[in-house]
Amino acid sequence: xxxxxxxxxxxxxxxxxxxxxxxxxxxxxxxxxxxxxxxxxxxxxxxxxxxxxxxxxxxxxxxxxxxxxxxxxxxxxxxxxxxxxxxxxxxxxxxxxxxxxxxxxxxxxxxxxxxxxxxxxxxxxxxxxxxxxxxxxxxxxxxxxxxxxxxxxxxxxxxxxxxxxxxxxxxxxxxxxxxxxxxxxxxxxxxxxxxxxxxxxxxxxxxxxxxxxxxxxxxxxx
Amino acid sequence: xxxxxxxxxxxxxxxxxxxxxxxxxxxxxxxxxxxxxxxxxxxxxxxxxxxxxxxxxxxxxxxxxxxxxxxxxxxxxxxxxxxxxxxxxxxxxxxxxxxxxxxxxxxxxxxxxxxxxxxxxxxxxxxxxxxxxxxxxxxxxxxxxxxxxxxxxxxxxxxxxxxxxxxxxxxxxxxxxxxxxxxxxxxxxxxxxxxxxxxxxxxxxxxxxxxxxxxxxxxxxx
DNA sequence: TAGATTGTTAATCGATTAACAATC
DNA sequence: TAGATTGTTAATCGATTAACAATC
Numbered sequence: 001x002x003x004x005x006x007x008x009x010x011x012x013x014x015x016x017x018x019x020x021x022x023x024x025x026x027x028x029x030x031x032x033x034x035x036x037x038x039x040x041x042x043x044x045x046x047x048x049x050x051x052x053x054x055x056x057x058x059x060x061x062x063x064x065x066x067x068x069x070x071x072x073x074x075x076x077x078x079x080x081x082x083x084x085x086x087x088x089x090x091x092x093x094x095x096x097x098x099x100x101x102x103x104x105x106x107x108x109x110x111x112x113x114x115x116x117x118x119x120x121x122x123x124x125x126x127x128x129x130x131x132x133x134x135x136x137x138x139x140x141x142x143x144x145x146x147x148x149x150x151x152x153x154x155x156x157x158x159x160x161x162x163x164x165x166x167x168x169x170x171x172x173x174x175x176x177x178x179x180x181x182x183x184x185x186x187x188x189x190x191x192x193x194x195x196x197x198x199x200x201x202x203x204x205x206x207x208x209x210x211x212x213x214x215x216x217x218x219x220x221x222x
Numbered sequence: 223x224x225x226x227x228x229x230x231x232x233x234x235x236x237x238x239x240x241x242x243x244x245x246x247x248x249x250x251x252x253x254x255x256x257x258x259x260x261x262x263x264x265x266x267x268x269x270x271x272x273x274x275x276x277x278x279x280x281x282x283x284x285x286x287x288x289x290x291x292x293x294x295x296x297x298x299x300x301x302x303x304x305x306x307x308x309x310x311x312x313x314x315x316x317x318x319x320x321x322x323x324x325x326x327x328x329x330x331x332x333x334x335x336x337x338x339x340x341x342x343x344x345x346x347x348x349x350x351x352x353x354x355x356x357x358x359x360x361x362x363x364x365x366x367x368x369x370x371x372x373x374x375x376x377x378x379x380x381x382x383x384x385x386x387x388x389x390x391x392x393x394x395x396x397x398x399x400x401x402x403x404x405x406x407x408x409x410x411x412x413x414x415x416x417x418x419x420x421x422x423x424x425x426x427x428x429x430x431x432x433x434x435x436x437x438x439x440x441x442x443x444x
Numbered sequence: 445t446a447g448a449t450t451g452t453t454a455a456t457c458g459a460t461t462a463a464c465a466a467t468c
Numbered sequence: 469t470a471g472a473t474t475g476t477t478a479a480t481c482g483a484t485t486a487a488c489a490a491t492c
Contacts, residue, residue, distance in 0.1 A: 007482080007483070009483070009484095010483095044484075044485060044486090045485095046484070046485050046486065046487095047483090047484060047485075050483090050484075050485090060491090060492060061490070061491045061492045062491070062492040063492065
């Protein structure tokens with residue numbers, strides 16, 4: 001597979017392609033053109049072909065793309081076939097919801113262990129995932145392969161726990177705390193789920209929509 | 223306030239600015255230049271000044287920006303002072319976690335009600351928010367002001383519930399389901415929290431990092 | 445074969461960065 | 469006042485779109 005430098009925008013579209021291809025497969029569609037894919041995703045066919053061409057030639061002239069084959073290619077580009085191993089730090093509300101609801105294995109991940117400080121949780125297991133003490137975290141990381149740490153601790157613990165993680169050799173963090181972990185100098189890969197950032201973006205667009213509606217009403221009214 | 227068309231990239235940076243300004247205020251910093259803000263956020267001073275200039279003139283030559291004043295401006299741009307009203311659809315794992323942990327009021331929102339189909343939940347309330355039956359959803363929306371619906375239902379329910387919401391007059395959805403709600407023809411504002419998309423992007427970067435490391439090792443090895 | 449559709453090169457568009465006059 | 473820093477205009481860079489030869 002090609003590994004040229006690919007822009008972040010392209011990477012962010014890959015999971016959407018994957019999702020759409022899964023939908024098509026579920027609907028029994030086995031072939032699609034970039035034109036039709038563009039219609040269904042609201043993208044131009046050019047962009048779709050450009051995106052794919054970053055990684056190879058997956059289509060066939062005059063025919064289009066084979067849906068299952070393309071799906072497998074994109075899954076592989078995203079690393080879904082690598083069996084990455086994850087650990088969860090913090091079994092509070094959001095951590096628990098992830099363990100209960102989020103199917104890591106659907107995305108090629110294996111959730112190997114969870115960590116918390118609450119004594120009543122330590123030593124138990126949930127959905128087959130053992131919950132260990134935070135005190136075991138460092139030694140666990142050093143003696144087990146861990147590719148990604150899922151950070152779901154309270155706000156106050158975010159920075160110290162991150163320091164412990166990186167000091168123990170963790171290179172990638174899936175961050176659910178509302179804290180900026182990305183140090184300008186750090187080489188750790190951080191992917192954020194910032195609920196509040198997302199809600200505030202939505203808030204902006206809602207405010208904009210209301211202003212437009214109000215302006216229109218005022219105009220019609222005068 | 224200016225309301226020119228502002229690019230999505232700019233909007234997505236605003237919550238980060240807000241977060242940083244809150245941090246600065248918590249640290250007792252009352253004044254900052256675009257240069258220093260750039261250092262702390264990993265952005266160029268030019269970009270920061272360009273971003274702010276979409277909405278007005280918030281700084282002072284030779285001085286920089288007053289932190290609390292700028293914070294208030296950005297909060298206002300994001301609509302945080304409008305008291306938007308939200309309802310939650312689906313009090314499962316993620317919905318419950320949002321009710322319990324996510325402080326809507328911190329971001330200017332009021333969570334007015336939640337809806338579910340589970341009989342044991344209906345009629346109860348949690349954190350002061352009443353949980354109502356899904357059957358009441360349509361009439362509730364028609365007789366109460368609702369700006370945003372938070373969609374946290376199971377995958378299968380996503381589309382039918384969205385249709386009910388839009389048919390009842392909802393214009394904005396904060397979508398926690400792993401389903402593409404954005405119809406190319408629809409005018410509904412949709413903001414997605416796609417856990418799996420986020421994890422897969424992270425997965426890509428982890429895979430890339432591993433490939434680079436392996437390539438380097440192979441080179442050193444030969 | 446003729447029609448369709450790819451992969452890629454070139455053209456356009458938009459976003460980021462640099463430069464600088466204005467001014468606190 | 470002199471130094472600092474803004475807001476904005478111009479230059480650059482990168483991403484998207486269009487065009488088209490290659491070919492299934």
